[in-house]
Amino acid sequence: MATARKFSDAVLKHLQTQHAESSFTATFVNGYWRSPRFSLRRQAELRKACVMHGVDPVSIGLPEPAPHKVMQKKPPKGHKQQREYQAKQEKIQKNMREMPAKIRDWKQ
Numbered sequence: 001m002a003t004a005r006k007f008s009d010a011v012l013k014h015l016q017t018q019h020a021e022s023s024f025t026a027t028f029v030n031g032y033w034r035s036p037r038f039s040l041r042r043q044a045e046l047r048k049a050c051v052m053h054g055v056d057p058v059s060i061g062l063p064e065p066a067p068h069k070v071m072q073k074k075p076p077k078g079h080k081q082q083r084e085y086q087a088k089q090e091k092i093q094k095n096m097r098e099m100p101a102k103i104r105d106w107k108q
Contacts, residue, residue, distance in 0.1 A: 007049045014038075015049055019061035 023037040038046065043062060050057040058064065077083075 005048065005052065007045070007052075011045060011049050012053075014046055015053060015055050015060060017060065021061065021063070023061060024063055 019037075022034075024043055025036055027034050027036075046060070047057050047062060047065070049055075050060065050062070
């Protein structure tokens, strides 16, 4: 169970003011990138404070949260012995079917 967080006065003060988009994203000005006023960690803190105090995060200028990416499902690689087991068994079966003919040829 999560406990109730206490946010600093500075964070609560930011909940009451409207912020520009450049406060939350890096901007390219005069050939240089300027850091956002609020880091991603501070943005997450502001978003959590908004939720706890019933304020819409978009109303103070926070961007919409990015959707979670879907993980690509790949089958596990496994060990080489496990990957080649089926082919090895087929080769053994093929050789066992040919064995009587090989023995007959060898005895002659």
